[in-house]
Amino acid sequence: MIMEGRLTFGFLLTIVVTFAIAPLIAILGYTFLKDGQFDISQINRMLEAERVWRTLGNSMLLGVLVIVGTTIIAFPMALIRTKTSLYRYDWLDIILTIPFMTPPYIGSMGWILFMQHNGFLQQLFPSSAWLTKTFFSLFGMVMIMSLHLFPFLCLMLKNTLLRINGSFLDAALIFGRSPWRNWTKIVLPLVVSSYVLGSLLIFIKTLAEFGTPATFGSRIGFQVFTTEIHTYLSRWPVDISMATSLSLFLLSVCLVIWYIQNLIGRKHTYGVLSGKTPAMREVRDKWYIKLGSWMFVGVVLLLSIGIPYFSIVVTSLQKVRGNGLQAGNFSFASYQEMFTGGSAGLSAFLNSVMFSVITAVVTAIIGLCIALYIKKGETKKQQVLDFFSLMPTIVPGIVFVVGLIMFWNAPWLPATIYNTKTMVVVTYCILFLPYSVQYTKSSLSQIDSSIFQSAAIFGRSKWDVYRQIIIPLLMQGILAGMMMTFIISMRELVAGLLILPPSVETGATFIYSQFEQGNVGVGMAVAVITVVMTVIFMFLLGWLQKRGGHENA
């Protein structure tokens, strides 16, 4: 086969190492090396700073609270989507991923505009003023982040519950005593392992999150790792070595958590995929269960989509922001300004589209090669490549970005891509390569090996087998991965803030900078357009996966 052999391995590994591992080594070097000598004074300086420990405390606390928050939302939601009559509404799945796809900083800006003193809530219901103070606290931050991350946990739990629904419950019904006992002895233990995995991932994602802490956290004076790193890098006075030390610290924390997660994953994973397909019985709910379920779904949708989007759309349409929600205070002026030829907002948006398309294509190609090589990850080499290509999911984005800046600014490099658009694309590719690898891998795992064998027997050339059989079969997975990469790239903020060359802005940095120095209305108009495009892509993605018949991809 083509994607085999040592040469391929060497080549793929080199790509991954040069682009994904070298930045991390650069961070190590910058932190520990001083004039070519090993030196730990940087680390000591960091560990002595009281702020660092406070930041660590804040990050950890936030992580734990967000796990609690996402659980409160995701668990009932997963049950509702599998055990009640609401299981039938597949469109709910797509709607429920919208909060996850919404750029977090836009979501929290929406919430801020809604909840602040004299915000939209108080304009609509003046008596609700007391809520403002409660909201602008850690509670509000946890709520915003939980509403953003819950779809992720919900999907994991839902899939596990669906699988258990099959033969396990049948067996339990036949041999078991009471439904209650079946639940505690069979369903719960099986769910727990996937819950623990999911919540640890939520924890890592919370630690790595930048958008919400940067917008909402700075408002309530709650500093976490990512915002601290960004502060040291982008605010005067700059302290680059502090930023790299902190990055290293954050990286270590994430690696430890990832290791724990792996241990648990290995010990407590049960084969829940059995021969029997999870046949769905017709579910008939009592009226109050039905009502309760719909109310729960309604409240979650209102909080996770309704409120932030209301603020965003209203702000983009307001003529005079100081006049609030008043008849006659609305116009399309911001949109007009945006679509006037060559406006900064439009070109920023188009830059985002361009970067995202290139990233999607490049990662799709590299991801395909890597996935074809890894196959099922049976040999050591395959596992090594698998591990490295999935590194960026464990390493927080900002750590990679810091590493890339260090690496591409190294004085010994003969040439650098720093301060060019190439740098942006390279950064995006590294950050989002795991998506395409995972999507392609999972659609590869669905191709039966007999296809390879029969193709080999009928004696076509290896190239033809790839071109005419394998690639077309994988196409759906590749396309889904590309679309996902595109959506995620469109919203990337922290990389843009730190590495964009002069005269180049992306949609995300444009929106962010409109809040800092410019016109919020136009910023929000760009946000609305970005989100509308994202939602269209998500429906396409859902349709694509349905056609491919693998919704779990």
Place this chain on the structure above:
Amino acid sequence: MKRRGLKLFATAGILLTLALAGCGNKEVEKTEKVSAQPKEEQILTVYSAGPDGLAANIQQAFEEKTGIKVEMFQGTTGKILSRLEAEKNNPVADVVVLASVASMDGLKETSQLQSYQDAKQAEKINSDWSDAEGYYYGYSASALGIAYNTKNTQEVPTDWSDLAKEQWQNKINIPDPSLSGSAVDFLYGYALAEKNAWKTMGLWKNNGLQVNGANKEALDAVITGDKNATIAGVDYMAYKAKADGEPVEIMYPKSGTVVSPRAVGILKDAKHIEAAKEYVDFLLSDEGQKLVTDAYLLPGNKEIPVKNRAALDEVPQLTVNWKGAEADQLEILTKFNDMFR
């Protein structure tokens, strides 16, 4: 077996590095070619902390007039300074425009700027705001005041200390000085010229003063009614918002305020020196100064009339010396951060 793998790996690594180096070299060649070409093909890189609209208008007018293409990085003063620091190994910027003369002076002291003494019309520019040796020119300035929401404010404040009163509790904010050059300038000038400055700041803190991001973010909180007043609000933003119909007004406290100059200078590592000089000339020219006043800023050249805003001599000023201020500013910033974060 293992060794062979390693060898292949190494070869691949070298090949890739070479390929990358190749790409990079091409890039370098390109830029060299560009600078050898006639002026209309030149590219000038400007890092500018300016009001968005102004920076863009200047860029456009300059490009039209000279045919030099401008690559612009816009950010707050803090962002630009940190970007310069991060890029020390491979500098890109030719011209830097900062919203703080003290920071500009700091760049001069660490010899990151070069002198351009014979800039056209330099003699007309306010000498308090510029360097005597021509390292930077204060081409414009903004006066810092109290920007307040006209709908929610019953009693207009007359002085800084008024904001420590109870009716302003939890209703005041200040731009974050580590992001906003003008806010640092304010703290510096206020702390130096006013005996009770730190005491007043303490009172503000007890009165719920919020540190609110960059300048526009702080002003937006006042515009939307989240807060009622911004301390050290930049006046040109308030005038602009007012012109757009927002319920905002700015006042200058009677005991005096800080006028924060914005300066332009040419970086020592600038690759396009001639173009950079033309850019400085343009900012100091009558045409450039008019663009400045159109953005509601105070012009560096006093002869240019301002419109719809208070002129320089109508603003009660604290006496501030900007030369060598950077170290003191850093100290004040640290003290402020310890107090508020």
